[in-house]
Amino acid sequence: MIPEIGHFALIIALALALCQGVLPLIGAHRGDATLMSVARTSAQGQFIFVVISFACLTWAFVQSDFSVEYVANHSQLALPTVYKISAVWGAHEGSLLLWILIMSAWTVAVGRYSKKLPPEFSARVIGVLGLLSVGFLLFTLLTSNPFLRLAVIPPDGADLNPLLQDPGLAIHPPLLYVGYVGFSVAFAFAIAAMLTGNLDQKWAKWTRPWTTVAWLFLTIGIALGSWWAYYELGWGGWWFWDPVENASFMPWLMGTALIHSLAVTEKRGLFKSWTLLLAISAFSLSLLGTFLVRSGILVSVHAFATDPARGFFILAFLGIVIIGALVLYAIRAPELDSNAGFKLVSRETFLLLNNIFLVIAAAIVFYGTLMPLLYDVMGVGKISIGPPWFEFAMLLPMLPLALLLGVGMHAAWRAQPEGVLLRKLRIPALIAVAIGIALPGIAYGRTGILVSVGVAAGIWIMLSSLLDPWRSWRREAGATAMPRSALGMSVAHFGVGLFVLGITIVSAFNIETDQAMRTGGAVEVAGYSFELRELRDAEGPNYQAIEGRVEIRRDEALVGEVLPQKRQYLVQQNWMTEAGISAGWNRDLFIALGDQLGNNTWSVRVQYKPLIRFIWLGAFIMALGGLIAISDRRYRSAA
Amino acid sequence: MTPRKQRMLAVGLAGVGIALATVFTLTAMKDNMMFFIPVSDVVAGEFPSDRNFRVGGLVVDGSVNRDPGSLEMSFRVTDLRCELPVRYTGVLPDLFREGQGVVAHGRISNEGDFEADTILAKHDENYMAPEVAESLAEHVSEQTAGLAQGSGECDSL
Secondary structure: OHHHHHHHHHHHHHHHHHHHHHHHHHHHHHOOHHHHHHHHHHHHHHHHHHHHHHHHHHHHHHOOOOOEHHHHHHOOOOOOHHHHHHHHHOOHHHHHHHHHHHHHHHHHHHHHHOOOOOHHHHHHHHHHHHHHHHHHHHHHHHHOOOOOEOOOOOOOOOOOOHHHOOHHHHHHHHHHHHHHHHHHHHHHHHHHHHHHOOOOHHHHHHHHHHHHHHHHHHHHHHHHHHHHHHHHOOOOOOOOOOHHHHHHHHHHHHHHHHHHHHHHHHHHOOOHHHHHHHHHHHHHHHHHHHHHHHOOOOOOOOOOOOOHHHHHHHHHHHHHHHHHHHHHHHHHHHHHOOOOOOOOOOHHHHHHHHHHHHHHHHHHHHHHHHHHHHHHHHOOOEEEEOHHHHHHHHHHHHHHHHHHHHHHOOOOOOOOOHHHHHHHHHHHHHHHHHHHHHHHHHHHOOOOHHHHHHHHHHHHHHHHHHHHHHHHHHOOOOOOOOOHHHHHHHHHHHHHHHHHHHHHHHHHHOEEEEEEEEOOOEEEEOOEEEEEEEEEEEEOOOEEEEEEEEEEEEOOEEEEEEOOEEEEEOOOOOEEEEOEEEEOOOEEEEEEEEEEOOOOEEEEEEEEEEOOHHHHHHHHHHHHHHHHHHOOHHHHHHO | OOHHHHHHHHHHHHHHHHHHHHHHHHHHHHHHEEEEOOHHHHHOOOOOOOOOEEEEEEEOOOOOEEOOOOOEEEEEEEOOOOEEEEEEEOOOOOOOOOOOEEEEEEEEOOOOOEEEEEEEEOOOOOOOOHHHHHHHHHHHHHHHHHHHHOOOOOOOO
C-alpha cells in the first residue's frame, strides 16, 4: 500500500509541476496576476507530494519491503539502517527521485526568497523550474519508476553494492545534487531575464547568491566524492578522470566561471550575454553529466544503468533544453549590449581572463571525455584517454589561471595603475618564488622546475589572498574594513592556494609500492617502516573480514597503528578492500591488503602521500569562502 | 577601452588560447590514447608495437598462476576464440576472478605475451566493460554457429 501511495503522490506532483510550468509563464506573458500567483502555491504543493513520495520509498527501504523491485535489488535485511536510508539514492531510480526532491526544494526556496522581485520575473523563474521538474518527473514515471512491485517476493534482498556502504558515499550524492540542481536556478534566472528582455545589474545581484550556494554545494560534493574514492576504492588515488567525475567537474568549472562573470555583471553591468551563456552552459553540462551517467554510454565504474530508453529520453530532454535556451539566447542576447568601458589593466580584464581559462579547462575535459565516444561512433576504434593526458592538458589553462589569480584579486574596477599594484604585490611574489625554489629540496630532498612553479603558485595565491584581510585586521593606513563578500573571496582564494600546493606536492613526491609481506615482516617507505604484526578475523553486520594489524614506526618510534581489512560481503560474495590510513596534516601513510600469496604472506600496497589533505581542505575552504560571501548584507536586503 | 576594443581583445585572447590548447592537447593525445584491441587481433599480430594498448575478455579457468610469496603472476585471457597469455606484477583488483571479465593495459613483450602494467576488473556483479562484452558477444554466436562447420578457429601467426 505504501509504495502505491508513493507512486500516486509522484503522479500528483507531475500534475502540479505542469501547472507550475505552464500557468505562471502564460500569466507573466499576459500580465495576469491570478495566473502568476499559481507559481508559488503549485511549487509548494509539488514539493509536499514529492516529499510524500520520497518518504514512502524510504519507508519501503527501512521496512525491507522486498515486494518492491528497487528495494529488493538494493537492500538487505542485515544492512545497517543508515545504509538502508542511503540506499534510497544508491542506484538510478532512487537517485532520480532525490534529484526531483532537491529540485522542488530549491523551487520552494526561490519562491520564499523572491518576494521582492518583480512578480512577472519571479513567476517566470518558478515557471521555468516547473518545466524542468516536468521533464524529470516524466522521466522517472515513464522509464525509471522506483515503486514497481515484484510478482514473486524474494525472502531477502540482493544488498547494496558494498562500495556504497560508507558514510562518505551516503552524503556525497545529496550534496552533489544540491549543486547540480542549484545551477537550474541560475538557468531559470537566465531564461526569465531573456523572456523579460531586461537584464540589469539588479538581475545579477539576485542571481549571484543562488549561484554561489549551488557552487559551494557542488564543491563540497565533488571533494567528498574524491575523498571517498581515496579511502574506499582502496588504492589511494584521489581523482581518476573517470567520465562520471568529469561529468561533475565540467559544471563546476563553468559554475566557477559564472560566479566570476556575475561579479562583473553586478558591479559594472558588463559581460551580460556572456553571463547568460555561462548560466545556460553550467546547467546544460549538469544535464549532460546526468545523460552520460544514466545512459551507461561511457565506460565507467558508475555506469549502473544500461538502458537505451533512458538514454534516449535524457538525450531528447537535453536537446530541448539546450536548443530552446540557445535559440532564445540568439534572439535576445543582441539587445542586452552595454557600453561601459574599462582599461587593459583592470579587474574586468583579469576576470575576463579567468573566464577564458576556465572555459578552456572545461572544453579540455569535455573533449577528453567525449572523444572515445566519437571514435567509437565513427568506427575508428575503441580508445581510452588516460589520466596523464588530462593532467598534462589541464596545466595549460590552470597554470596561468593560478598565477594571474594573485594579481587579479587586487586590481581595481575600470582602471588599475600598474605601479600601485606592483608595489603592493612584490613582497608576496618574492616570498612565493623563494619558497617555491627552496621547499621541494629542503622538505622532500628533490627539486624540479614544475614542482617549484606549482609550490610558488600555491604560496603566491595564499599570500596574496591574506594580504587584504591582514591589512584590514592591522588597520593599516589605506586599508578599509572588509565587507563579507570581499572576505569570502579572500577565504575562497586561500583555499585555491592550499589546493594547488597539495596537488603539486602529492603528485611530485607521492611514493607507492606493491610488496609481498608476511606476518612479522616489514616494508620501508619514505623513512617509515610498516610492520604487519598479525592477521586476524573480524566481523561486521553483513560481512566477514580478514584484518591486518600494522604498526608504523619512524626511527623506532611508533607513529600509528592501522587496521587494513579485506572484507567479504555475505550476500553479493564480493571482496572489498578497506585501506588502513594513518592521517596527518602533512602526510598520509596508507596500506591496503591485496591478495593472499600463501602461508601468511599477502600482497600489499604501501603509500606515502605528502600534503594530500590539503586537496580536500582547500576545497572545503573554497566552499566556506562562498558561504561567507553570500552572508553579505547587500544580498539580505535584496531578498 | 571602448566596447569594440574590449570585444576584439576578448576574441583575440580566446582565439590564441584555444589555438594553443588545441595544439598542445593534440600532441599529448597521441601518447595517452590507448586503443582496445580484441584478443583475436592481438594473437593474429594486429597490434601497435610501439605503444600501450588495452586488451580484455574473460580470465580462462585454471589459468591463473602465481609464484608463491611473490607478486609476479600470469593468466590467460580469452575472447572465446583466441587466448592470450598475460603477465603482471603487483596487487590485483578485488573483483579479479577466473571466469570473469577483465581489462589489461600494457604491451606485447619480446616473448610474445602481454606485459600488463594495469589490471582492471568489473566493479560489481552485473557490470562488464562494454568493449569486452561486445568482443565476447561476437564470438559466442560464432561458436554456436561454427560447431557444425568447424570454423571460428583461432588464427595465430
